[in-house]
Amino acid sequence: MLIVDKERCTGCGVCEANCAFGAIEVVDGIAVVGDACTLCGACVESCEFDALTIEGAEKSVQMDLESWSGIWVYCEFRGGNLATVALELLGVGRTLADARGVKLVAVLIGSETGDSAEKLIGHGADIVYRADDPALHYFTDEAYGAILTELIRKKKPEVVLAGATAIGRSFFPGVANALGAGLTADCTQLAIRAGDGALLQTRPAFGGNIMATIECPGSRPQMSTVRPNVMKQLEFDPSRSGEIIDIDLAPAMLKSKVRVLESVVSDSDDVNIQESDILVGGGRGLDTEKGFTLIRELARSLDGSVSASRAVVDAGWIGYPHQVGQTGKTVAPKLYIACGISGAIQHVAGMQSSETIVAINRDENAPIFNVADFGIVGDLFEVLPKLISKIEEHRKS
Numbered sequence: 001m002l003i004v005d006k007e008r009c010t011g012c013g014v015c016e017a018n019c020a021f022g023a024i025e026v027v028d029g030i031a032v033v034g035d036a037c038t039l040c041g042a043c044v045e046s047c048e049f050d051a052l053t054i055e056g057a058e059k060s061v062q063m064d065l066e067s068w069s070g071i072w073v074y075c076e077f078r079g080g081n082l083a084t085v086a087l088e089l090l091g092v093g094r095t096l097a098d099a100r101g102v103k104l105v106a107v108l109i110g111s112e113t114g115d116s117a118e119k120l121i122g123h124g125a126d127i128v129y130r131a132d133d134p135a136l137h138y139f140t141d142e143a144y145g146a147i148l149t150e151l152i153r154k155k156k157p158e159v160v161l162a163g164a165t166a167i168g169r170s171f172f173p174g175v176a177n178a179l180g181a182g183l184t185a186d187c188t189q190l191a192i193r194a195g196d197g198a199l200l201q202t203r204p205a206f207g208g209n210i211m212a213t214i215e216c217p218g219s220r221p222q223m224s225t226v227r228p229n230v231m232k233q234l235e236f237d238p239s240r241s242g243e244i245i246d247i248d249l250a251p252a253m254l255k256s257k258v259r260v261l262e263s264v265v266s267d268s269d270d271v272n273i274q275e276s277d278i279l280v281g282g283g284r285g286l287d288t289e290k291g292f293t294l295i296r297e298l299a300r301s302l303d304g305s306v307s308a309s310r311a312v313v314d315a316g317w318i319g320y321p322h323q324v325g326q327t328g329k330t331v332a333p334k335l336y337i338a339c340g341i342s343g344a345i346q347h348v349a350g351m352q353s354s355e356t357i358v359a360i361n362r363d364e365n366a367p368i369f370n371v372a373d374f375g376i377v378g379d380l381f382e383v384l385p386k387l388i389s390k391i392e393e394h395r396k397s
């Protein structure tokens, strides 16, 4: 609860101006806290009269931050393979570890992991902690969470990263909660501050309208999930050497209330737009669901896949697995063709790393042109058929 010390409050209004939630109002010369308060603490920091305190916050235990050391990456292994995001995280993890002068550690959990541990070393890890057991064949929050939590408690790393995938998003918050650590979800950029080793975790905030950099100054480990396709993986270096440590798995750690009877890949999940080199994206400019016929045709002529903006997913014109953006997937294909997509910040957040962006829009002021390498101002129903026939002609010649 946010407490206002009436003796100290001067009614200056600085707290009111600093509250992003409109939760403080100065009434009759005193700050009054409303229901919208999220206890973010921005007003407490802004008050030069020390008139504001968050009840309970002062009771937090001081941690010995120096005793936490090392950069860790949870390396997701599913369907018999390492997830690409695991290698991307080792790329950024290497930079962070070198900046801190500490080891980069990969945590590998699964069954029949084969030479994955060696691969992780080739991609930048110094040490791999491996939990390989038939009981870990299917992911469960409880078993995977228990193993990672126990390891972190024993080894005390300063930073732990995971991919913002269905699995990372599912069990990482539970691990953070068990450790009493903070967790910044869906980061798009990570850096480390020299000196105090604060992890600077940048992610979109307030509906994607600003990029916020978040720190956890007083506690360890610092935990983040990072979106796939945002960080760059390092080239595999077969000459790298490292240590592989098999974890002793106590039977209690492998227990789960969940029993997986069967794993079925649904048809709609079969679309993996994150792995396609060419994406043709459709937006509300398609007018109706039928507009996707043209998008599919263009994608087929280029051997690409179909992606979409959230507006058309929400409209039910295409399934969620196709959605690109802040609340969809992050993609980085060689070619992204945006058709009838305005270029809202939340969409651009998911596709701006594409190598070449082509935008087709009838509004020359559409923001998508700000990120496009090539822009075509025109009606997509005229432009796309011409484009498709030119590509077909070119392919036949």
Ligand SMILES: Cc1cc2nc3c(=O)[nH]c(=O)nc-3n(C[C@H](O)[C@H](O)[C@H](O)COP(=O)(O)OP(=O)(O)OC[C@H]3O[C@@H](n4cnc5c(N)ncnc54)[C@H](O)[C@@H]3O)c2cc1C
Residues within 6 Å of the ligand: 207, 208, 282, 283, 284, 285, 286, 308, 309, 310, 311, 312, 323, 324, 325, 326, 327, 328, 329, 339, 340, 341, 342, 343, 344, 345, 346, 347, 350, 360, 361, 362, 363, 366, 378, 379, 380, 381
């Ligand atoms: C918290 C939050 C998260 C969000 N997450 C996402 C996300 O993950 N992904 C996402 O995409 N959006 C997301 N959004 C929604 C986003 O803000 C936009 O509303 C959405 O991207 C708009 O989709 P659009 O570009 O298809 O539609 P519009 O913005 O309506 O744009 C349609 C465009 O088509 C053009 N057009 C119309 N007719 C034609 C034609 N015949 N030929 C050529 N051009 C034509 C128009 O000029 C216009 O630029 C999110 C929003 C919020 C608040």
